[in-house]
Amino acid sequence: MRNQGKIGVSIDWITIGLYLILVLMGWLFIYSARYDEVLEQGIFQLSGSDGNSFGYEAGKQFLWILLCFVLIGTILVIDFKFYYESAYIVYAVILFTFLAVLVFGTEVNGAKSWFDLGFVRLQPAEFGKFATALALARFISTKGPKYSFSFKDYCTVIAKFLGMSTQAIRLKVLWDELTAAGIVLLPAVLIVIQGDAGSALVYGGFIIVLYADGLPSFVPATILLSIAFFIFSLLFPLDMIFYGIGIGVVLLLFIIRKSIENIIGVILAGLFFALVVFGSDYFVNDILKQHQRTRITVLIGEEDRLVTQINEWRADYIAVRDSGHVAKSKVLKHELDSIRQCLYDLRGGAAYNINNSELAISYGGGWGQGYREGILTKGNHVPEQHTDFIFSTIGEEMGFFGSLLVVGLFVTFLFRIMYLAERQKSHFARIYGYSVAAIIFMHFLINIGMTIRLFPVIGIPLPFFSYGGSSLWSFTILLFIFLKLDMHRGQVLSR
């Protein structure tokens, strides 16, 4: 307890202030999203007179917020060295719960990723984020910054493997990098196995951390380009993309300095992206389930395409039917019915949430319909509007002004955390701080992106806003461990 005296002195009150604003706004909008004129629930009320607790999520969220203060107190009281010392243990324990949930967990919405404790349901995946951040920070800070293994080095490895180069390479560095990647990928893979692919996507945020810490630019560049090629594979015919890649490779071979590493690099890149395109197509059409596929295709105008096609096919069908081809018209009718079914499925499934969320946000206009006055919100038109789709409620009730406020708050918050991370002397705290920013950013990116039809529907919460204990606590723990480390930035943690 020797650090107790310093808490008030050096904790970052600006971050705490921003944290409180976000949590408070979240609570108020959960109340608004769940408010019902028949129930007339109070914001602190936990259940109705008949014992029904459905609809009283705002009251529960208030409880979760109170519990957060207990968590915060605990985090701040624990010795700051503990987080460094026990990083691997925490990581191991959390990974163990990941495995345990696969055996003992409860299935919710198709994902076996919850522990049902009766009064509350916990999602271990939420807590994997800070554990992974701790473990990654410890690993990198122990090994030191050695990301000298560039794209060229990889090419050299291959050239050497093919017997075309004799340059020396440092395999130890490559091994360390792969270990770092493994620390991030292991929990992500387990989460995918749990059936919650959306949450796993968040772990992609660690790339930002590694990049900021010196990872060669070609890694994030490759990832961004892969995403671009993934989108191309949805929008354009595959052979056209393959020709494009081929032409690009040939052109680059003319431009670059002719060395064996460069030539291998260009050809490798070409093959890699061709593989990405091929893989994307295979992934979307053969691996994803129908409802998952439509989550993606709905973004690129699947609904309009189906409607147009139905109109064309109906015209064909009517023409054939009227001309008296009974057998042929039956076949056409069958095809028409099946494509109609696709449209109904789409409208009832992936398109439903996204269409209504978009409508609600649009209906907010410049200044919004007013708190608790959103008519789409009031009519519960957007499913999950108090959890994953809470931004649609804010958008409808506070309009563009509210959107600006929320986006602005998040950017400020992220910049503040990054600023704090950069003032750390300890490499561990710096990496951890960046991880906090990266994870929150990924949630912000995917969640808001999905409510405004820029991202597929991926069910992850908006940090501090979305209803739910697990998510609120995990972000609070994530943040306050960092604030605790920040309080002790004067004391060198390791090395």
Add this chain to the structure above:
Amino acid sequence: MNDKRKYIVRGFILVVAIVFLSRLFYLQVLNDDLKAKAQSKTVKSITTYPARGVIFERNGKEVIAGNKLVYDLTVVVKDAKKNPIQDTAKFYRLLGTTAEEYLKVYYTKTNDSLTRDYSPIIPMSLIEISPQRHASIIDKFHYSGFGFTSRTVRDYKYPILANAFGYLSKVDKQDMIRDEQGYYVEQDTIGKIGLERNYEKALRGQKGVRKVIKNARGIIKKSFMEGAQDTNAVAGYSLISSIDLDLQLLGEKLMKGKKGSIVAIDPKTGEILTIVSSPSYDPNDLVVNKNFSKNYSALRNDSTIPLFDRATMTRYPPGSTFKPLCALIGLQEGVISPTNLIYTGSCPNVGDHAAIGYYNVGRAIQSSSNCYFIQLFKRTVQQGKKEHWHDDAKYGLMKWRQHVVSFGLGSTLGSDISQENGGFVPDTNTYQRKWPGFKWNSETIRSLGIGQGEMGLTPLQMANMTVAIANKGYYITPHLIKAIVTPKGEYDRLEYKKHVTTIDSIHFQPVIDGMEAVVLNGTARLAQIPGIAVCGKTGTAENPHGDDHSLFVAFAPKDDPKIAVAVIVENSGYGSTWAAPIASLLIERHLTGEVKRENLVKHVLKYKNK
């Protein structure tokens, strides 16, 4: 930490934020389509229907076409399924329906995939319940998910005036196309024919709109914008008709079982006092309810065509009732004078019942001398103004026709009865077409002079022609509605146009005298009413489809006409036998307020058409 990368990461976050805000700005500030879509998704307009205006008899005291409440049984399928009905027999008994009938409606409404509106959680109308039944079962009818809603339909106290007033029905495609203001939506009712159609805009009132917010399940949550965009329904205007209810009831009674028509008009105002078309139907059978289609198709297929308004749509040859007008034309054209005598021994094959002798115009009318009027017609048409016989006849016919048309014949009168037929008065083209290249003359077309041949007048036109004679040269557009009453009680009297005929008023007296003589000691002595000077003219119209039609036109009293009547009883022979007593009874009822000649009533009631 690498300084450059610090900024690249921050830049990346800013780019994401800017992309998000641009998208949000587009959605929230620039895009209006989505807002409209959002509103149509959540805001439901509930239409409130005003009570339709009612139609009064001429004094505005008694309602002829009123409104009544009917109830619809409604069901919320989800709730009904939760607690299935135990005693279904009792359920059907209370509703006065059968399992078969009920289940047919139920399954059609819940299973039809075309009924997009179907929802298991919204009340849905099933079957109609009369107010009496509703009142008697409301205390006993407790079934989960079931309830009642009310609406108004037309209600008629008397089974009269069905064709003149017309009926309402659901709007069809044609109505929707004609509806330029876009007032009607599917399932709305509209006046299809008769007064209901003609005065649709006044009668229907103005629908009201209540905007409500509904939730994703279609359940209404609250009013939209605290009702700022709501409008109240405005009740329809009521109409004061010109119908004399007692006279109408008498007319309908006398025509029961007969085919034909009665039209009685007040000559001074053009108000139609009575309009009967027989056979007809009970207007209560054609109110918009569950029986509408069934009843309608039954009436459509009835061989006596009860849906056809004979009073305004059938063209009858006027026969001898046309003779007074021919006499007036002769006098106006100067081809005869009141004292001129014409010898009637010179007409072979005209079926003349009048004795051969020398007739002046009054006596000719009194005895309905066919020979006199054929000679008069030839004189009128063949005035020798043109060299060739044929050209002269053509010129004369058009001149004759001009006078006829001025009595409102040959084209619609412009009454407020929507289905009015214009009748037919031949012109030169008629005969050019009938006998191409043939040089016809007045002899060829002589039957026009006794109201036969190609002539066709509706009963309304015959009555109106009688009005013009009674008024000595003018008539006012005949009409059924004399005033419109706003919901606030303002009385708006409608103005109708006065039409002057081409006959100078001095020529009427001898003709009217002749018509009086018809009743006093001519062909229509059955029409005499003690103490009242009735002027009339019988007609027996030859009819290619069967027995002759019995016709009678009359007005009374002679010096101050208060009523003009035309009566047609189809296929019943001489005009004096049936049509004249009917007209006489109506005149008596109208002028004295009662019918004293019960025997005559009994006599008239005896005759029934096959």
